[in-house]
Amino acid sequence: MELSSTSASLLLILLLTLVYFLYLHQDPKKKPRTHGLKSYPVVGTLPHFINNKDRFLEWSTGVMKRSPTHTMSFKELGLTGGVITANPANVEHILKANFGNYPKGELAVSLLEDFLGHGIFNSDGEQWLWQRKAASYEFNKRSLRNFVVDTVRFEVVERLLPLLEYAGRHGRTLDVQDVLERFAFDNICRVAFDEDPACLTEESMAAPQSAEFMRAFNDAQNAILDRFNSPAKSLWRIKKLFNMEPERRMRDSLATIHGYAERIVRERRERREARLERRDDFLSRFAASGEHSDESLRDVVTNFILAGRDTTSSALTWFFWLLSGRPDVEDKIVREIRAVRQSSAGSEGTRGATFSLDELRDMQYLHAAITESMRLYPPVPFDTHSCKEEEFLPDGTFAGKGWLVTYCAYAMGRVEDIWGADCEEFRPERWLDEAGAFRSESTFKYPVFHAGPRMCLGKEMAYIQMKSIVACVLEQFSLRYAGDAKGHPGLVVALTLRMEGGLPMKVTIRE
Ligand code: HEM
Helix, strand or coil, X not given: CHHHHHHHHHHHHHHHHHHXXXXXXXXXXXXXXXXXXXXXXXXXXXXXXXHCHHHHHHHXXXXXXXXXXXXXXXXXXXXXXXXXXXXXXXXXXXXXXXXXXXXXXXXXXXXXXXXXXXXXXXXXXXHHHHHHHHXXXXXXXXXXXXXXXXXHHHHHHHHHHHHHHHHHHCCCEEEHHHHHHHHHHHHHHHHHHCCXXXXXXXXXXXXXXXXXXXXXXXXXXXXXXXXXXXXXXXXXXXXXXXXXXXXXXXXXXXXXXXXXXXXXXXXXXHHHHCCCCCCCCHHHHHHHCCCCCHHHHHHHHHHHHHHHCHHHXXXXXXXXXXXXXXHHHHHHHHHHHHHHHHHHHCCCCCCCCCCCHHHHHHCHHHXXXXXXXHHHCCCCCEEEEECCCCEECCCCCEECCCCEEEEEHHHHCCCHHHHCCCCCCCCHHHHECCCCCECCCCCCCCHHHCCHHHCXXXXXXXXXXXXXXXXXXXXXXXXXXXXXXCCCCCEEECCCEEECCCCEEEEEECC
């Protein structure tokens, strides 16, 4: 009895010491700051995170909006600490001023390694730098731009417009999110390695291997998301060891993805060795130097597919939904498309064809409308980095060594200090000068394409694709939301921002 009361006292002292060191004995400046949230002893603000885990984006946005510096930070129990910010000065510091202190980090790299290898998305330091240089060189070539225009033209004219025409004539409702995702997958596979998976055609017409490739890519992305969302970041290794879901499916998916990509890499190498004509896709461009192993070329393929597929489809899904509720904006876009068509083809116009690079460049209002839509619904709503050495961010928030430091582009679009009192309104005009020309903004206020040395390389390619699709579609069709008109569609934060349950749309053919 005496022994057990001594042990109980010892345990209590130990616990109190632990609480003191973990919680009370903290430099007040280094204490996590989460404005307006009740902090509980020992567990701190953790209960709020647990309660809001199913609507984390909306909830954390509310917290950041209310915070005086638009930043929240947390460090509970033994868990990894974190900062989430919607403050442009912090964003500039993380992405540019102290870039070296905020790599992707070992944790993120290890979670993605079996899927993306050490490709451009999943590497830091020298390993990232050489890939960045090689890719930037290719992205800046006119020949790549022209190749992208050609691949988009094919997909729009041969697949997208006929699909909409059919839906319009037969009064069918289409899931536009699904259509856009298939479009983007076909398109990025053509640009990455000049293969056409034909996912936007009827199911039966798609090559079975390609349909399987797309399915495997979806499964692998879901398994990766599961790894990121798990509070215990090593749990996936145990699931993998014991072949449990979703790691079992991940293993099968990776076999399919890597098998498919390796076949293409092999063929491309054989083409080069046989001195056959070089193609314009990314893989051929990278393979041409003969410097890269088959494995690193395979990683080039998977990394570019991941970068280019769900981003543009996410952006356009939200764009078409916003436009459906704003016929005034749609009207201005249609008038601009018709004016561009007429000025380059005379008063007759050439309905049905796609648009040239110069014609797309002339569509300034459309450019503003797509940019404005992504301000409110950024395809990549959160972007996380790891903090190498502890420091204070420009707004005074402490970031500890090993903490995860995230900026939230979604919250930034909703902060009055950044965009003014009408920040929640969809208003393309905020991007136009008096002459109606597009006026860009600081990338640290609008980090939708990231910013600093790791800024998105595909931004121009993405605008070509998005403007082409919207201009060709709206010239001939009007799309109306067929879901619950009063409610707001649910947000799904997968690797990109998706719409819960898809985007049902009624298609009308314009007279
Ligand atoms: C609306 C469309 C797009 C948006 C909003 C977007 C956004 C982003 C963001 C936020 C990042 C940083 C991600 C990170 O480091 O965690 C990024 C990186 C990147 N994006 Fe995009 N992206 C888009 C389309 C594309 C397309 C079509 C491509 C072409 C394949 C592309 C290629 C890349 C590449 C290669 C990187 C990595 C850059 C690096 O780490 O150095 N993106 N993009």
